[in-house]
Amino acid sequence: VKKFLNNPNEVVEEMLDGVVKAHEKYLKPINGSHRALAARSGPRPEKVGLVIGGGTGHEPCFLGYVGKGLADAVAVGNIFSSPPPDPIVQCAEAASGGAGVLFVYGNYAGDVMNFEMAAEIAEEKGIRVQTVLTTDDIASSPIEDREGRRGVAGNFFIFKIAGAACDRGLSLEACAAVTRKANLRTYTMGVALEPGAMPQTRRHNFEIGPEDMEVGMGIHGEPGVTRERIRSADEITDSVMDRVFNEMKAAPGDRVAVLVNSFGATPLMELYILFRRVQQRLAAKDILIEANWIGHYCTSLDMVGASITILHLDQELSELLHHPCETAFLKIN
Amino acid sequence: VKKFLNNPNEVVEEMLDGVVKAHEKYLKPINGSHRALAARSGPRPEKVGLVIGGGTGHEPCFLGYVGKGLADAVAVGNIFSSPPPDPIVQCAEAASGGAGVLFVYGNYAGDVMNFEMAAEIAEEKGIRVQTVLTTDDIASSPIEDREGRRGVAGNFFIFKIAGAACDRGLSLEACAAVTRKANLRTYTMGVALEPGAMPQTRRHNFEIGPEDMEVGMGIHGEPGVTRERIRSADEITDSVMDRVFNEMKAAPGDRVAVLVNSFGATPLMELYILFRRVQQRLAAKDILIEANWIGHYCTSLDMVGASITILHLDQELSELLHHPCETAFLKIN
Amino acid sequence: MQTFENAKAGDIVQALAERIIENRAYLSEIDGKIGDGDHGVNMAKGFGLAAERLKDKDASLAEALETLGTVLMTEIGGSMGPLYGVMFTEFAEKIEAVDAIDATAYSRMLHAGLEGIQSIGSAKVGDKTLLDSFVPAVEAFDAAIAAGRSFAEALEALTAAAEAGRDSTRDLVAKIGRASRLGERSLGVLDAGATSCAIILRELSGGARARLR
Amino acid sequence: MQTFENAKAGDIVQALAERIIENRAYLSEIDGKIGDGDHGVNMAKGFGLAAERLKDKDASLAEALETLGTVLMTEIGGSMGPLYGVMFTEFAEKIEAVDAIDATAYSRMLHAGLEGIQSIGSAKVGDKTLLDSFVPAVEAFDAAIAAGRSFAEALEALTAAAEAGRDSTRDLVAKIGRASRLGERSLGVLDAGATSCAIILRELSGGARARLR
Numbered sequence A, B: 001v002k003k004f005l006n007n008p009n010e011v012v013e014e015m016l017d018g019v020v021k022a023h024e025k026y027l028k029p030i031n032g033s034h035r036a037l038a039a040r041s042g043p044r045p046e047k048v049g050l051v052i053g054g055g056t057g058h059e060p061c062f063l064g065y066v067g068k069g070l071a072d073a074v075a076v077g078n079i080f081s082s083p084p085p086d087p088i089v090q091c092a093e094a095a096s097g098g099a100g101v102l103f104v105y106g107n108y109a110g111d112v113m114n115f116e117m118a119a120e121i122a123e124e125k126g127i128r129v130q131t132v133l134t135t136d137d138i139a140s141s142p143i144e145d146r147e148g149r150r151g152v153a154g155n156f157f158i159f160k161i162a163g164a165a166c167d168r169g170l171s172l173e174a175c176a177a178v179t180r181k182a183n184l185r186t187y188t189m190g191v192a193l194e195p196g197a198m199p200q201t202r203r204h205n206f207e208i209g210p211e212d213m214e215v216g217m218g219i220h221g222e223p224g225v226t227r228e229r230i231r232s233a234d235e236i237t238d239s240v241m242d243r244v245f246n247e248m249k250a251a252p253g254d255r256v257a258v259l260v261n262s263f264g265a266t267p268l269m270e271l272y273i274l275f276r277r278v279q280q281r282l283a284a285k286d287i288l289i290e291a292n293w294i295g296h297y298c299t300s301l302d303m304v305g306a307s308i309t310i311l312h313l314d315q316e317l318s319e320l321l322h323h324p325c326e327t328a329f330l331k332i333n
Numbered sequence C, D: 001m002q003t004f005e006n007a008k009a010g011d012i013v014q015a016l017a018e019r020i021i022e023n024r025a026y027l028s029e030i031d032g033k034i035g036d037g038d039h040g041v042n043m044a045k046g047f048g049l050a051a052e053r054l055k056d057k058d059a060s061l062a063e064a065l066e067t068l069g070t071v072l073m074t075e076i077g078g079s080m081g082p083l084y085g086v087m088f089t090e091f092a093e094k095i096e097a098v099d100a101i102d103a104t105a106y107s108r109m110l111h112a113g114l115e116g117i118q119s120i121g122s123a124k125v126g127d128k129t130l131l132d133s134f135v136p137a138v139e140a141f142d143a144a145i146a147a148g149r150s151f152a153e154a155l156e157a158l159t160a161a162a163e164a165g166r167d168s169t170r171d172l173v174a175k176i177g178r179a180s181r182l183g184e185r186s187l188g189v190l191d192a193g194a195t196s197c198a199i200i201l202r203e204l205s206g207g208a209r210a211r212l213r
């Protein structure tokens, strides 16, 4: 697999050099480190601070969602690896305005361990921390184990809701509660046609046969939940939407937000074809798409594939979704 | 090559179904056709109308740049094929507010023939038309043949300038003049690591050897200008920037806008690594990056590769670049 | 003097469309080598659409060519829409009023099509385009007639010259259009438009020849 | 009674880092099969950093383990940062005050590391994690000592059990972590953490054994 690279071992550092220069309007390094970035306008006194973070290789997740009205700081790990506690603590300190800090991140063993350690240290420093783990990947565990699921592209919506709640001056408890609600109402499922390749090896971790696809794909290049024969775009979308409808208790007239997300190498053309079917399926149930995003929002290096996320809105979530924000990859006004 | 597809022969129609649903906030079909889309808020009396267009396979070009402050209408062709005159004429009529219409599109034989026929028909219908061909691809012809060059990702900047000029109420002649200036001050060069694949064949048109890259790559999957050994990201960027500096007569203190564009499958991580070097090279010459865009802005299906575009600003271009706009893929406020 | 009847000869266009559709993958493959790979796909789309419109219409050759030209011109886009669109429209116009088409009318038709293409495309022989099939084909036809050959023989000369012209593009460096960016790299492969043009001319002339009386 | 000197035994950690760096590609390859492929890359990064810090420091084993644990814990992240971070930190703490490390101290060290891992990771034997190497290794060590074997023999038993435990992961279905999403599909391949843990334990115990007096 060919890539634009210099030293493969410095890929994260070099990317972050670029990020920090490119997005200096939104982001500033905390204490000079590129592994902990704060929003230039975001943290403010008496506002709950929102800290997000995770491994790299998911760009524009997570650093593209830092800025006014969204996250106040992001901790940046190595490729597909949680950041260690130290940058997370730095983020907590930078994001803290005295009203507490909310940690929102995907439910992965590594992230949980590092963010929990960071939360303890932050608490010791007098910063109140609450945590919401994102668990939107409906393929990753049965419904009985909803808390055991992973967080994938639905992060996008959950961060957005959390950021808006913080920006509106809600209390730490209220911010955590509505973020938790958003997480519970966010449903994602992904399908990969080809795996991505780590810059260090430039090889696929595993191969997907020429007629096959991985269903229930996460965002770390690990194999999906099942391998199936590749089917048409509509059939794939249908199987995702059937799973979503199975869990989402939506009534006619309900409203949703939709994210059709490329895992990296799948182009917009195909995402629109998927969205077309998502829209048809929702319309058939009289469910309204109040807002949609189609593109590269939470990727897995250069993986070929896509995920579909549905956020089941209610009045409160809808208001928070439309609350203004200004970040490198999401602007709402 | 695997893709999310239903009927490969209906890929453009299905994509446009998705586009029209997804972006109904910005776009509306003209006379019911998905091949001619007008901005919901854009055309208005006494404003010069901006019509853009071209083949598909370049998403979010061109339809992603239609909306208030940018293009008023877009004509949509088949994959890598100019639209026929009819939808272009429809766009001209929809975009016309009585002050004339500006056509801006890439310099390709097919586009030129179809847009010229459309311009004639529009003139017959009493709509004044002026045309600016984009020719930003510095690799595609020597400097002596600047007018013979193709238009590639620099479209993004040239459309933006044109849209802002129209929105500010400039005359048709003035809009055309400043757009022409933007085109002359826009420099793009692209490099491909792997070709893309047409949905109808799902095969690469040609192969690039495992150690090779195509330099001077266009956005239609045709081979580039030369084939070279693949080099490091910095070396590639340097060779592009050397070519740019060769033509761009920038003095210390000058300002530019930068676009680092994925051809489709190249992920953000690598684009940031390229941007890092672009920034270093410009900084070394004391040239300031006033604004930058990094991501998928003008693609070639699922091609692996990237292009770098530099817009050499002056006061007028800078103001127009920052003029507000609201489209599906570019929002400035 | 040999002629063929315009009326009902619209079938020739149907057969032509079939040939193009058969060659869809081949034409795109050729275009892919030094172009963008859409030639076969777009041609098949346009010719297929026209064939559908003509189905069970019992059209004359002029009507069928007019339909084909209009479909290409108005619904296909790309380079081929205008170029072949104008060519077929000009073909149609020149034989519209002719019931029994003779060699003179046929030549007039070819010339009108050629001029149409040149007026909008401004390519020349040797630029590695469809003109490298078309121009020698028309010249061969005229030369054969001038040399006193029959209409049928002239049609054969036309086809042979078109195909020789097509083959000549292999050794040409593209001077116009997409492939011209490649310079010397465009050597060694056929031009897609020259290839489709040779197919069109063979089918058209073969259809005419089979109908000669 | 056999012991080895804590002072200057920091070299053991250097050797350990070399082994991990050597196995960088291998460990990532294993992780790639049912995980995300970063295990070798991250481990090599962390161990390499620690080795650099220790260079020419003439550190004791406790100091070296402390450095390694701290680097992993604070600079690496992922799952391994905390898990191996806490393990090495606990190792270091338990032997810090011991000049001549005997089997009892060594066992105490192992248990502390194991408890550290379990306190933050909450995995069990059979879940297809590094515990499947670690737990049987510690048990084998204790059992050997209880059976009256020498420290050296117990270290050998430890290594053998760690490697048998590593091999046992091939037939386990992952119950925790990334690979657990795969269910039955996680069968048939080694666990990456169990593999690196076996390497660590072999190197550590081999280093200790070579220094026994």
Ligand SMILES: Nc1ncnc2c1ncn2[C@@H]1O[C@H](COP(=O)(O)OP(=O)(O)O)[C@@H](O)[C@H]1O
Residues within 6 Å of the ligand: B080, B081, B082, B109, B110, C031, C035, C036, C037, C038, C039, C040, C042, C078, C079, C080, C083, C117, C120, C121, C122, C123, C128, C129, C130, C131, C176, C177, C178, C191, C192, C193, C194
């Ligand atoms: N100006 C021109 N005059 C005549 N033929 C041309 C001209 N430009 C291009 N062509 C022909 O068009 C062919 C390409 O057609 P096609 O692939 O359908 O369009 P595009 O190049 O726009 O993708 C070329 O192979 C060439 O024969």
Ligand SMILES: Nc1ncnc2c1ncn2[C@@H]1O[C@H](COP(=O)(O)OP(=O)(O)O)[C@@H](O)[C@H]1O
Residues within 6 Å of the ligand: A080, A081, A082, A109, A110, D031, D035, D036, D037, D038, D039, D042, D078, D079, D080, D083, D117, D120, D121, D122, D123, D128, D129, D130, D131, D176, D177, D178, D191, D192, D193, D194
């Ligand atoms: N809770 C846990 N307890 C013990 N070991 C664990 C636990 N979770 C994961 N592991 C180990 O971590 C290894 C994966 O490490 P690594 O690839 O570095 O991290 P990640 O899974 O975060 O990418 C697994 O092979 C497993 O042995």
Ligand SMILES: [Mg+2]
Residues within 6 Å of the ligand: A079, A080, A081, A082, A110, A220, D036, D038, D078, D079
């Ligand atoms: Mg990982």
Ligand SMILES: [Mg+2]
Residues within 6 Å of the ligand: B079, B080, B081, B082, B110, C036, C038, C078, C079
């Ligand atoms: Mg084309």
Ligand SMILES: [Mg+2]
Residues within 6 Å of the ligand: C031, C035, C036, C037, C038, C039
């Ligand atoms: Mg073509």
Ligand SMILES: [Mg+2]
Residues within 6 Å of the ligand: D031, D035, D036, D037, D038, D039
């Ligand atoms: Mg891993």
